[in-house]
Amino acid sequence: KAGVTQTPRYLIKTRGQQVTLSCSPISGHRSVSWYQQTPGQGLQFLFEYFSETQRNKGNFPGRFSGRQFSNSRSEMNVSTLELGDSALYLCASSFVLAIGLDTQYFGPGTRLTVL
């Protein structure tokens, strides 16, 4: 099976712009989670989508939003970019078992630089 894919891999934007990142989960996986990784804050959870619905949300401002499509692909959007949004954005997918806990598999990440 192909792994989680993320596009683009690298992005350079300027303050005030908006950006959309894309994530395609492993085939058959129905849950997609997004994480932000920075040197100072480490790995922080943004949100999780399952069956096109946001199921969990981290503590990020409303400038960060996301959605999931019927094929489980997900996008996240950041509006009005700030310098502090520069980070590696990681997407992870999981199958979502009816019973039991899931394992999240990560994509290669999108490196966003805000100038």
Next chain:
Amino acid sequence: AQTVTQSQPEMSVQEAETVTLSCTYDTSESDYYLFWYKQPPSRQMILVIRQEAYKQQNATENRFSVNFQKAAKSFSLKISDSQLGDAAMYFCASNPSGNTPLVFGKGTRLSVIA
């Protein structure tokens, strides 16, 4: 709130030797998973090993094994016969109740010396 603590920011090991990375966690959940992820310079987060809390037997994956002490809330990773390709950032993570996000530790940077 769930917390995961990795007390060793950096570790080093000689090639072919064994190294143990430490992790402690705090959760009030009765069932959960614990994970070790590896993040090499490519930044791809790779699953190394996972442990279901209800299983008393420690998980193993080839050269990687864990020492899971549930009562002590400790989950250490042992890497045997270390290889140059093991050099990476290692993150301990907890998935407290299945449908909630992973909670990560700050990571341990492992260097392998030839």
